[in-house]
Amino acid sequence: MKYLLLLTLLLGLSTPSKAVTTRMFKVLDTCARYRLKEKTALVAIKDLKLKYDGRDESEAELFIKLYCSVFTPNENVDF
Secondary structure (H helix, E strand, C coil), X not given: CHHHHHHHHHHHHHHHHHHHHHHHHHHHHHXXXXXXXXXXHHHHHHHCCCCCCCCCHHHXXXXXXXXXXXXXXXXXXXX
């Protein structure tokens, strides 16, 4: 009975950690594809499901640059 409870507890704790890792991977992947110019700024914002009210492409580029700069390990990276 103890093993069943322990197994259930471990499965319950491991599921949220996998979700966080998957979300982080999607953010890093989208930012990398934006930086490589595979995606436009507006598409990247849509894929990341960010709230963005502007319609101008230059504003969208600034917005996504600031967002993606949080996830880069090196602060000197310029998008």
